[in-house]
Amino acid sequence: MAERETLEVDALFVGAGPASLGGAIHLSHLIKAHNEKVENGALKAGKLEGITIAVIEKGSEIGSHGLSGAVMDPIALRELIPDFEERGAPLEGEVKEDYLYYLTAKRKIKFPFMPPPLSNHGKYIVSLSKLVRWMGTIAEEAGVNLFPSFPGAELLYDNNSVVGVRTGDKGVNRDGKPKGNYEPGVDIIAKVTVLGEGPRGSLTKKLIEKIKLDAGRFPQVYAIGVKEIWEMPRGSVPPGRVIHTLGYPLKSETFGGGFIYSMKNDLIDIGLVVGLDYRDPLTDPHLEFQRFKQHPYVASLLKGGKLIGYGAKAIPEGGYYSIPQLYADGVLLIGDSAGFLNGQRLKGIHLGIKSGMLAAEAIFQALLKGDYSSRQLSSYQQLVDESWIKKELYPVRNFHSGFENGRWAGLFNAGISYISGGRWPRKRAYDAxxxxxxxxxxxxxxxxxxxxxxxxxxxxxxxxxxxxxxxxxxxxxxxxxxxxxxxxxxxxxxxxxxxxxxxxxxxxxxxxxxxxxxxxxxxxxxxxxxxxxxxxxxxxxxxxxxxxxxxxxxxxxxxxx
Known part of the structure; x- marks a missing residue:
């Protein structure tokens, strides 16, 4: 039987989403800038030489498992790559038109004003799978090692300190026995492991349970986004159009709503978000999405088109109080794995990228000191608390819990919360x-x-x-x-x-x-x-x-x- 190989790296990012790639790119930039200052005599310190940064991804290629709505706030991407537009970031278009409708079974009612959190002018419609592929090329240019088709199967520990990840075996049959092409997974030993697996990451879940990183926090609450991509007749899709809906087909007790975004080449990105805290045990998100498309208004937008893509993804909706402790010995949590999403704004890509960048800054300091303990890595938590991440998430800390008693109470609570800066409704516990x-x-x-x-x-x-x-x-x-x-x-x-x-x-x-x-x-x-x-x-x-x-x-x- 083949022996298990060992690979040593300095920083290992698990999951090639925007958070991990943003973190890997930023860490590479920080190390390069540091070494240049040392070489130029502007900084009296030792160089960080031979630092290896790796990203592993379970998908067959970078971006193949990337899925989101998505309307992206460019704030974090602009911090990471200031010239992202000139460097060919695959943007579907800047938002030009914003609409919010309440749907009954047959009619649509336009909201008399656009709630400020849903105003998307100046933001960009993106395909996350395309964006992640592009970020992967930027990461490789920065010297980051990317390993697609390498799923993280288990965390490696030295006592309670995370020291790396074992990747999944290949060539194992359905009974768990090696086949002729058996290839054992690799033990990747890292000074710091960063978990950016996306929502409900398998390694993240087990780490949180083992070390009790969620002690004193509210449980994470999720939604599911089910979406399709439609190809429409040439010239029929207005560029930069963003539509959000409430109401039909969901019951008033169920959290969620629809989205319809214009993409390049006359594509329509359409989906339905359904809160995974519904009461009816027979709730069927896929079926509800199909019913959503039957609404006369929605059906009219799809007339003459054809389905070309489908996917689904969980969304961490719990908010600020559901974010676990973000650090432990040898490990950090970023992006959706940590719960960085603004449910009120329906956005998380920018928070994911920024969290990865702040994790990179904490890792950079740890590399300089040669200390990868929880005490040293706790600086990541401080960086998050001092950044615009907390400034954005704390005022909407009670957004999702405000919908506990249904849509109308939730909308009322959301309005009061926005006006009061999140001070009302007050903090209250909720169940998973x-x-x-x-x-x-x-x-x-x-x-x-x-x-x-x-x-x-x-x-x-x-x-x-x-x-x-x-x-x-x-x-x-x-x-x-x-x-x-x-x-x-x-x-x-x-x-x-x-x-x-x-x-x-x-x-x-x-x-x-x-x-x-x-x-x-x-x-x-x-x-x-x-x-x-x-x-x-x-x-x-x-x-x-x-x-x-x-x-x-x-x-x-x-x-x-």
Whole structure:
């Protein structure tokens, strides 16, 4: 059997999203600037020579797992790369038109004014997958080592200090036995490991549980964004148009809303966000998204177009009080893994990039001192608290919890919170989203319960499997299932009765199915459909689903997402 290799680096970023790439680029710039000052005699210090910065990514290439709305505030990208426009950043266009509508089943009602947090003039519509690919080229130019198809399988520890990451094995069959092409993962030893895996990162989750980094914090609360890319007739899509919606098709008790953005080459980016703290156990985000497209106004925008892309992603909505401790011995948390997202503004890319940059500054000081302890790395927390990240997130610290009692109370609370600078409504504890799901008997009482269904026409609306096809998702089926259900008897004996097996509905990729009858009824996991959104790990009411990375390179292949 092949021996496991070891690779030593100075700084290891896990996950090639905007936070990790921003951090890696900034750290490289800091080291270069330091060494130039030493060479020029402007600084009396030793040079930082031979510093190795690495980024590992589970996707087959940089950007293949990148998905977001997205309207980007350029503040952080401009700090990182001041000439990003001249260097060819793949911007879909500057926002020229902003609309906010409340949808009923048949009508749209335009808001009489644009709430300031949703005013996007001067911001940029972007495809995150394209942006990340471009940032990857900038990182390589800066000397950063990029390793796609290298998923982080487990953290390496020396006592409670993180000392690196073991990447996933390749060539293991479905029974966990090595195949002829078996290749063990690599132990990457790092002075500092930075977790930028995205929302509900598998390594981040285990680290937080092990070291109790969430002690004294509120639980993170998530939403799921389900989206499609449509190709429209030439010249039919006005550039720079941003549309947000509230109301239909979601119940007033359910957090969320729609978005429709114009992209280059007559593409439309359309999606629906559904809070993963809903009460109805039969809530089906993918189905709700298809219903959203059936609204007369939305359908009119898509008329004459065709579906060319699909994807889904979890979104950390908890806000400031849900951000865990950001540091421990040998490790830092950045981006969505740390919960850096402004739910009120519907933006997180800029916060992710900035958090990566601040992590880089903390690592730079640690390299100068040769100290990678929690005490030294705590400077990252201080840098965050002194930056515009806290200035932006603290005033909206109660935004999501303000929607606890539904849409109308939430909108009222959001308005008061904006006016009061977040001082009202006051801080109040809330539960993790899966705890808010009601049992069938509690939600429906004695009603004859029927799962929500609709007929898909294959032109405007699509079933899950058709959409999954357009995500480009591919997994080698002769490998261990990466969706670990700890006790499948619960699915059959308890969940079916208590919740109606909600995994069949909250998964946007038809991964989970209850098949068979009577004694032969069982859970079937179609893991090859998985689009890596992590919703199952988040929303399972019993918390017995553990999402771990599949073999490196597997998963969706996002292009315009």
């Amino acid at each position: 989203g899966h705890k808010r799901m009601r049992k069938l008997s509690e939600y429906y009482g004695a009603q004859n319960i029927q799962p929500h269904t609709m007929k898909f026409d294959g032109e405007l609306t699509f079933d899950r499997l058709t959409d999954v096809y357009y995500s480009g998702t591919a997994h080698n089926e002769d490998q261990p299932c990466h969706l670990k259900v700890l006790d499948t008897s619960i699915c059959i004996n308890r969940c079916a009765v208590e919740y109606g097996n909600p995994c069949q509905y909250f998964c946007p990729a038809k991964v989970y199915e209850m098949v068979g009858d009577g004694q032969g009824r069982h859970l079937q996991i179609n893991f090859s459909n998985c689009v890596h959104c992590k919703t199952c790990d988040i929303m399972d009411p019993y918390q017995i689903i553990d999402w771990v990375p599949p073999e490196g390179g597997d998963g969706p292949n996002y292009v315009n997402m």
